Amino acid sequence: MLGTAQSHRQQSTRQFKGMRLTDHYFELPLDYSQTKGPCIEVFAREVVDLKKANEDLPWMIFFQGGPGFPANRPVFNGGWIAEALKTHRLLLLDQRGTGMSSRILPQTLANFPTPEAQAEYLTHFRADNIVRDAETIHHTLIGSDKKWTGIGQSYGGFCLLTYLSFHPEGLEGVIITGGVACVKRQIEENYRLTYQKVLEKNQAFYRHYPEDEAKVKEIVQYLGSHKVMLPSGVPLSPRRFQALGLCFGADGGFERIHYLIEKAFVDGPNGKEIAYDFLVEVEQLHAFDTNPIFCILHESIYAEGYATRWAAERLREEFPWTQVDADRFHFTGEMIYPDMLDDFAHLQPLKDCANILAEKDDWLPLYDLDQLAKNTVPVAAISYYEDMYVPIELSRETALHIPHFYQWVTNEWEHDGIGQEGGKILNSLLDKLAAPRL
Known part of the structure; x- marks a missing residue:
């Protein structure tokens, strides 16, 4: 009591x-x-x-x-x-x-x-x-x-x-x-369904904005071949860009990403490059470092008496479309991955802590x-x-x-x-x- x-x-x-x-x-x-x-x-x-x-x-x-x-x-x-x-x-x-x-x-x-x-x-x-x-x-x-x-x-x-x-x-x-x-379910069953929901959202996004498919691929290829630094001082990795699909589940999410994509490039002194205002908005769309519970404890909200062991990352191999080099680039959703602890400057010191929590197997009901x-x-x-x-x-x-x-x-x-x-x-x-x- x-x-x-x-x-x-x-x-x-x-x-x-x-x-x-x-x-x-x-x-x-x-x-x-x-x-x-x-x-x-x-x-x-x-x-x-x-x-x-x-x-x-x-x-x-x-x-x-x-x-x-x-x-x-x-x-x-x-x-x-x-x-x-x-x-x-x-x-x-x-x-x-x-x-x-x-x-x-x-x-x-x-x-x-x-x-x-x-x-x-x-x-x-x-x-x-x-x-x-x-x-x-x-x-x-x-x-x-x-x-x-x-x-x-x-x-x-x-x-x-x-x-x-x-x-x-x-x-x-x-x-x-x-x-x-x-x-009634463990975390893997939840993620298998949410991965399917995310795929459906991607398909709907490209139906709505078919011109964005080529633009997205161009952005990912540029990020893969250039070191593009975010204002916070860490590189913008293709997988961090991919995680912007978190927006797809909210009203206006497709539009938010579309309007971001359309301003991705500008002509700089050495040719085409990623625009600074694009990079600022990428950071603003993610709250993993300003709200670290969302990242570090996210998978634990499903855990009762078992370790989550980075379930979303483990299940990616069941969904080949999540690979950044797939024929068609797909965004991911509300999935937390261990590499996010590298992609966010202020989360990097918390990587060991996050790994400890991912291996914890005695969570209470x-x-x-x-x-x-x-x-x-x-x-x-x-x-x-x-x-x-x-x-x-x-x-x-x-x-x-x-x-x-x-x-x-x-x-x-x-x-x-x-x-x-x-x-x-x-x-x-x-x-x-x-x-x-x-």
Whole structure:
């Protein structure tokens, strides 16, 4: 049974565009099995409609996608946040290690004396402890006698399935957008499906922009025969360029890559060369070094009692089209490869740490299948039929395993639908959450 935070401070309450925002900082255990051990600080921002700020509203807590990314920073009163504020007091949680929560960055990891110490520290930054943080914050903010609703985008949905597994008593309901995780499968089965989804996205991209096929091949050939340096001081390898396919699973992803490709070359003093603004944008499209959890702990979000051993890299040989010298160049997707630790300047010192985590074979459980099978908390989810990151086949399998689970399957949006039509999507899911058949 979890208790309250070791300390909680509230500060910086302000008004902004019809909302009241309050910052909360919680001192929480790094390791919940050693409550007298080291602590970390976890940040969350409370948001409420200014007109309802003094009302006793039900709470909703938001889990961001990732892993390794902070919660939304409200810059306008609209979208899904505005829809949530019609009925709820919203808590935007910076999951441990992200945002303002004891950040994990190359600089902070440099404080540890060895790669082994870095790896041991990072083992405490998965969904199991994110959920323990949330439930401890729940007890601290509103008390154990009240429940709140969880909403999770992408990896945030993974976290909520962990929440349902181990602390369902804290939840009034659950909303998941694009994040119904595969709870019954190991990582290889997930990647075999996602590789197929990525191939389909590549085929769609070239159908949409057939002129880009020759341009892409020209870029890759140039990168293979020239040492092209990125602004951060490392070479742009063909495989790092290939990883830009991560964008294909989001709305407008094809256009983002198309507009990047079309400006790849300029005429320099020695002839045609890669343009500087192209290189800057390549770096901006990747967040592996600014959000190192996304790279170093990515495969561990699937691991329960086994080592991932760089699963995405191991499975590449099953998909010859992923080779950079294939007849047709294909981009890759949300796959993390060990050479990324060479391709990003600030990740290079973390390569040994990442390899240690890839070989770790005693990861604790993330889900309790028996508890999920007897679930009584209503769940409403949207899953995207063409989702490149979270395969619909495995999402459907999970939804069928969990009682009181409504799943809306659509091809109207990509994985980031909540960012495109958030108000519409959340309104519909809240209605379904209250439906008697759940």
